[in-house]
Amino acid sequence: MSLAPRLDLRQSQSLVMTPQLQQAIRLLALSNLEIETFIAEEIERNPLLESAPEDDGTPEAPEPPAPRDEPATADELLNGPGDTGEAALDVDFAAEIFHHDSASDGAGMDGALGLNGASGSASLDAPEFESVASGGLSLADHLLAQAGPVVSGADAFIAAHLIDQIDECGYLTVPLSDIATRLGVAVTRVEAVLAIIQTFDPTGVGARSLSECLALQARDADRYDPAMARLIDNLDLLARGELARLKRMCGVDDEDMADMIRELRNYDPKPGCRYGGEPSQPVIPDLFVARRRGGWAIEMNSATLPRLLVNRSYYAELSTGPQDKMAKAWLGDMLASANWLVKALDQRQRTIIKVATEIVKQQEAFFLNGVAHLRPLTLRQVADAIEMHESTVSRVTSNKYLSCERGLYELKYFFTSAIQSADGGDAVSAEAVKAAIKALIAGEGANVLSDDTLVDLLKAKGFDIARRTVAKYREALGLGSSVQRRRAKALAKG
Numbered sequence: 001m002s003l004a005p006r007l008d009l010r011q012s013q014s015l016v017m018t019p020q021l022q023q024a025i026r027l028l029a030l031s032n033l034e035i036e037t038f039i040a041e042e043i044e045r046n047p048l049l050e051s052a053p054e055d056d057g058t059p060e061a062p063e064p065p066a067p068r069d070e071p072a073t074a075d076e077l078l079n080g081p082g083d084t085g086e087a088a089l090d091v092d093f094a095a096e097i098f099h100h101d102s103a104s105d106g107a108g109m110d111g112a113l114g115l116n117g118a119s120g121s122a123s124l125d126a127p128e129f130e131s132v133a134s135g136g137l138s139l140a141d142h143l144l145a146q147a148g149p150v151v152s153g154a155d156a157f158i159a160a161h162l163i164d165q166i167d168e169c170g171y172l173t174v175p176l177s178d179i180a181t182r183l184g185v186a187v188t189r190v191e192a193v194l195a196i197i198q199t200f201d202p203t204g205v206g207a208r209s210l211s212e213c214l215a216l217q218a219r220d221a222d223r224y225d226p227a228m229a230r231l232i233d234n235l236d237l238l239a240r241g242e243l244a245r246l247k248r249m250c251g252v253d254d255e256d257m258a259d260m261i262r263e264l265r266n267y268d269p270k271p272g273c274r275y276g277g278e279p280s281q282p283v284i285p286d287l288f289v290a291r292r293r294g295g296w297a298i299e300m301n302s303a304t305l306p307r308l309l310v311n312r313s314y315y316a317e318l319s320t321g322p323q324d325k326m327a328k329a330w331l332g333d334m335l336a337s338a339n340w341l342v343k344a345l346d347q348r349q350r351t352i353i354k355v356a357t358e359i360v361k362q363q364e365a366f367f368l369n370g371v372a373h374l375r376p377l378t379l380r381q382v383a384d385a386i387e388m389h390e391s392t393v394s395r396v397t398s399n400k401y402l403s404c405e406r407g408l409y410e411l412k413y414f415f416t417s418a419i420q421s422a423d424g425g426d427a428v429s430a431e432a433v434k435a436a437i438k439a440l441i442a443g444e445g446a447n448v449l450s451d452d453t454l455v456d457l458l459k460a461k462g463f464d465i466a467r468r469t470v471a472k473y474r475e476a477l478g479l480g481s482s483v484q485r486r487r488a489k490a491l492a493k494g
Helices: 019-028 032-045 085-089 139-147 154-164 176-183 187-197 210-220 226-233 235-239 243-250 254-265 312-320 325-362 364-369 379-385 390-397 430-442 451-460 467-476 482-493
Strands: 049-051 287-292 295-300 308-310 401-404 407-410
Touching: 019 325, 019 390, 032 049, 032 308, 032 325, 139 154, 139 187, 154 176, 154 187, 176 187, 210 226, 210 235, 226 235, 226 243, 226 254, 235 243, 243 254, 287 325, 295 325, 308 325, 312 325, 325 364, 325 379, 325 390, 379 390, 430 451, 430 467, 451 467
Parallel strands: 287 401
Antiparallel strands: 049 308, 287 295, 401 407
8 A cells, every 4th residue: 555645536426505595495494474574685685676566456467377388487496407496495405415515504404395386365265464553661661750750869770770670570580689789889778769669550560579569469459467468478378278277377267368369369460561561473374274165275375475576677777788797797696696586485485385285185174173183294294295305394384374264373283293092093183182181171160180080081082092191281281280270279269
């Protein structure tokens, strides 16, 4: 074996993902609202792109549809040798066959892609979604407005700092000693300013614990007597339902204890939540599914998906004017980028429609009869049915919502694990089992059902499920154990 230096020639093949292909795959994981933001950024960057004017009710001549025997426009998405369009996008980008010559080649590629017919306009039967009104005055602004007339000088500065440390629920989350050290003042002075803040509206704001919050509200209602004070100081006993012990500690009878508990229920444990905070944002559906005489109509929500056009007349005007070599190259790049983006967005819509169509086909029983008829379904099943990669389906179903007559659902909702049937029949969806558990607990009445009893009742319904699985599903639904539910019923009677 020679140790001398030498030159060797090697021939190898590798499949490289172009930046355009990477971006096209990323577009699939975005919701319609995120796509709208992306398009706005592209329009600002590319002078040849513009959004189509909104429909003002005047009928427009429709664009001539592509002949049936022609390949989809997305098939020309990538120019060059090898597979193009849909086949090129439906890939597992993380596979070892891809060559990544930089760390950015594989960045942000976590999702999935797909295909099918172009989307139509939003259904006339689809529900209307109105934006939620913006939030009002924030809690901090509300408290500062009250502090202005009653504190001044250094106390005003302390009050502003204390208000800044009050969370959205109305609680002071930082120890007074830390605030005093930070501001260089005595703890007693900080306590005095906090006592002023605790007189502000809403009652209970500025408390450092739940007990203090309820005590402030009891004082404001003139109900903070020694018995109520002991009850508030022992909320842990109340939570455990130890009413007999509480009655002895408070020195009251059954009637007085019931009256005190009713009084506590009227107090707000989170007084700050009625103010400010970020306004809640409605979930906007990306797809509409409606039942028609001949089957199902599946349409993209075009209201959240602006139409993008390439201004070719502006390109012609710029290209005929005087320009140097660099300007001509830049203009060509802008035109190629604009054409690619229009085709990529078209491909994205077709892909989402195809995946959604298969989901509706697989879960038709759910759309007809409800959650009890939801079938077990995996990404692999849908991917095999539409002849696409599993990662493509995963990417398409992320951050996408479907609106139907039964409500608004994330596409991921329709992919659930299987629970074996007790009678040896077809497996059932985990969501169907959860719905059954919820219905049984909702109708239990005074006879609280234990998890073992739920197992027996579910087996009678045909669900072969273990006790630990029942407990897991019950907790996922936010339902307490039998002990917790029995205690809650006892407190409700009191």
